[in-house]
Amino acid sequence: MDAGDFHFVMIKPTHYDDDGYPIQWLRSAIPSNTLASLNGLAEAARARKALGDDVRIHLSTYDETNRRIRPEKIAAEIRRKGGKALIALVGVQSNQFPRAVDLARRFMAQGLQTAVGGFHVSGCISMLDEMPEEMVRLQQEGVVYFAGEAEDRRLDMVFRDAWNGELKPLYNFMADLPSLEGEPTPILPSKHIQFTAGSHSSFDLGRGCPYQCSFCTIINVQGRKSRFRSADDLERIIRENYAQGIDRFFITDDNFARNREWEPLFDRLIDLREKEKFDIKFIIQVDTLCHRIENFIEKATRAGVTRVFIGLENINPDNLLAAKKRQNKITEYREMLQKWRSHGATTYAGYIIGFPGDTKESVLRDVEIIKKELPLDLLEFFYLTPLPGSEDHKVLLSKGAWMDPDLNKYDLNHRVTHHPKMSDRDWEEAYRYAWESYYSDDHIETVLRRAAAHKKGRPGNKLFLMMWFRLMVQCEGVHPLEGGYFRLKFRKDRRSGLPVEHPLAFYPRYFWEIAAKHWAYVSSTWRVYRIYKKVKASPDRKAYTDIAIAPMTEASEQDLAMIRETRGGTEAVAKGVRNAALKKAGKDRAKAAASV
Incomplete structure (x- = not known):
């Protein structure tokens, strides 16, 4: 095998917001597990010199939730250093596939071999008789798909094919899921952790x-x-x-x-x-x-x-x-x-x-039951x-x-x-009202009181987490699981098919959004923080109790609205009573037989 340099660039793409901008933060929540796993496997491949003694393997990792991806700049850096390269868009979920497509096309336009893997590719290949049209189109443009998991030294094969310019259109390992024991450590370079919440x-x-x-x-x-x-x-x-x-x-x-x-x-x-x-x-x-x-x-x-x-x-x-x-x-x-x-x-x-x-009514009823009856x-x-x-x-x-x-x-x-x-409309309202109801000031106070009543309750931690969830939904319009600190937007990174906005339209709106969001953060947090201080200062906080945290008898359990309000709930209780009776009868028969 000829000597040279091989660049393996691993990118975990984000997805677009409703305006077509990548959801990206100055600090995101938790690093990508897929990125850590694949980086560990790639480090092991480099350590055992998967491409031979004379090929230097260079690894780069990018988590787009906290780092801007500019394909043209990455391509220029690879050309400057020299050698061959493979761009891997990893851990791509269905909602991230459109972003992955846009990035893949930009890398392909730079003459770089590009592969896509993750749950969307693997799930479609596993469950569907035919590959979806959007996947077929991208494959016809030259993008490679990887379905399944990369353990068991499967990266070595992909590296060799990429090095030789012989990548297959599809690497399908869905029928051969590997053992995990003894596989390389999932790990990211510490320099990437600084872009997360801690x-x-x-x-x-x-x-x-x-x-x-x-x-x-x-x-x-x-x-x-x-x-x-x-x-x-x-x-x-x-x-x-x-x-x-x-x-x-x-x-x-x-x-x-x-x-x-x-x-x-x-x-x-x-x-x-x-x-x-x-x-x-x-x-x-x-x-x-x-x-x-x-x-x-x-x-x-x-x-x-x-x-x-x-x-x-x-x-x-x-x-x-x-x-x-x-x-x-x-x-x-x-x-x-x-x-x-x-x-x-x-x-x-x-x-x-x-x-x-x-139904809309049953959803909101059930949320109220959870708030009242479950700790x-x-x-x-x-x-x-x-x-x-x-x-x-x-x-x-x-x-x-x-x-x-x-x-x-x-x-x-x-x-x-x-x-x-x-x-x-009812479905969308039920979803929105559920968030608003659970993270209302009143219910946040209830959760804080429950926490303050327990010696291990950590009410301050509960306050932080509940406000994180509420503010991500109310102010940022994203699910808390994909939230972060300080939303970043870049004017020219907009989704393909949407126009690049004029600077005089984009920047004033972006700066206004920043100001409005942070005002909402401060005012909402200050209001709830005063509730927290009141709960902490209450002299009888340890004596607080309610239905959710109080011990209950079997009879009172059956009187919970969670049980009474659904047909399945009452049937579940009745089944439990029957099973308990049968179990007791079995024990009684066993005792009687033993005594004889």
Whole structure:
């Protein structure tokens, strides 16, 4: 193989706002897990000299949520240094595909080989009989697709093909999902962490999910058979990141509670924290039955889990059944949330609006029930969205149902189809009012009072998080999960097909937006901060209680509106009573037989 230089440029694209500008921040929230994973794999390929002893491999990473991407400038830098290059647009979700297309075309125009991978490509190839038209067009222009995962040294193959100018139109590994154990550490250079909210990074310890939720793409992209990293892998990830000042982590596994090795993993983190005094903290995602796993919550919080995201999805059992989310039992919600609360963890939950049984009235009723009866800290609302790669998308496509052709809107924050019961307007209003209701001043005060009543409640942390969620939705018009600090806009980066605005139109409006948003930030935060000070100063704050945090008897549990207001709720209770009676009868028979 000839000597020379090979440049591998990894870019995690953002997506466009409603005006066609990339959603970008001076500081974004959490670094991309996909970018960290691929960078780790590329570092390993470079270390083992995947292109031979005489080829120098250069790696560059860009997260567009906090760094402007200028293809022409990147291309000029590659030409200045000399050598061959591959541009990889990585982790591309459906809502990011239009932005990825625009970037890919600009890189191709510079004569650079370009590849696109991520959930949109993998999901479409996994679930659809034919590649969507927008993907076909881009492939015909010369862009390469990568479907599946890049572990098991698959980057070596791609590097060799790119070096030789022999890239295939499609690298399809969807039928061969690799093991994760012993794979290279997901890691980003520390210089990129400065563009995020703090010393945060993310990684996964497992992929795949055994459940069958119809709205989910994970089961069709990462498979239903779970694959895991080992405790040794975990320790290596922590040590290598900790060495460069990263001590806060988001473990991105869709459901950490289903990781069969959860206990050895938590034990290793407990050792690092308690024996070696590592100051490390984690966010994890779990299901609604995690509290039934003996010692799971206790060990999670000892291991440093301070925030936990729970796939609540809905409190109507009929809706959950329709979405094939049979594992969620609403009769378990309060007990599970109370247990996390008792151990000092902040609880998040996702809530989907737009299930077939929803109406505008039922959605708003259910939000009020949650506010009153569940000891939940933060609630994130999502439109039920037929994401490419999900069963819902495949079914609607087969029926010829209308779905918005603009993939940029498939961010769970826009309505992209019609509802069987609600008008488009009612659905959109239900979504908007749900956010406004949950993050009202009154409910923020309730959450702060619940936190202040508990010795591990951390009301100041709750205040910060709730205001973050409220301000991202109200002031920035984005979902909190894609929020950040100080919105950046660049006049010439507008979406293709939209005109570049005149400077006299763009800049005055942009500066006015900055001023108006920050005034709203300050005024809203000051108002809620006074509520926080009042709660903190209350002499009887430890005595506060309400339905959500108070212990309840079995009889009073059945009287909750969450149970009474839905047919599925009353049936769930009745089923639970029957099962308990059958279990008791079985024990009684066993005792009687033993005595004989």
